[in-house]
Amino acid sequence: MQQFAQLPALKRAAVTIIAHLTSESNTALQRRTFRELDTAASGEVSQERMENFLTETMGLRLPEDWSDVLSAIRSRDGNVTYLQFLAATIPRTIYKNDESLCRMAFRLIDTKKDGRITAEELQEVFISGGISTPEVIINEVAADGAGYVDYEGFRAMMLNDD
Numbered sequence: 001m002q003q004f005a006q007l008p009a010l011k012r013a014a015v016t017i018i019a020h021l022t023s024e025s026n027t028a029l030q031r032r033t034f035r036e037l038d039t040a041a042s043g044e045v046s047q048e049r050m051e052n053f054l055t056e057t058m059g060l061r062l063p064e065d066w067s068d069v070l071s072a073i074r075s076r077d078g079n080v081t082y083l084q085f086l087a088a089t090i091p092r093t094i095y096k097n098d099e100s101l102c103r104m105a106f107r108l109i110d111t112k113k114d115g116r117i118t119a120e121e122l123q124e125v126f127i128s129g130g131i132s133t134p135e136v137i138i139n140e141v142a143a144d145g146a147g148y149v150d151y152e153g154f155r156a157m158m159l160n161d162d
């Protein structure tokens, strides 16, 4: 989860899409963990519940940048949904080893189907997520001054471990 918060925003968005697309057999452990967390079966868990689970049940120490981690995965009301949890905990090998998932995610964001993801498209696709700085997000990944991310750049971003 700590690593998830440090990913470029475009990659976090792509991983969230991939978490949606990947088969359930790939995410059985995550599903089980979330079910343990979500005792009310409401599909989301509170920040407090998440913290208690990690520290008391799992015996972990919260990372120093825990507030960054949380702001990367929680929704506006402060809760963490299953999809957000899944995106933050999905093993990288799932999309590293299965390029078709990367292609699907790229195509979903490239709404004009011209092989380039632009700030405008990012805004369109994630309008509900309230992306306020699509240009910044694109330029974080795009080649200098290009203003878009092509599939090659997208794939490289997904394979990059930073």
Ligand SMILES: [Ca+2]
Pocket (backbone or CB within 6 Å): 110, 111, 112, 113, 114, 115, 116, 117, 118, 121
């Ligand atoms: Ca496009």
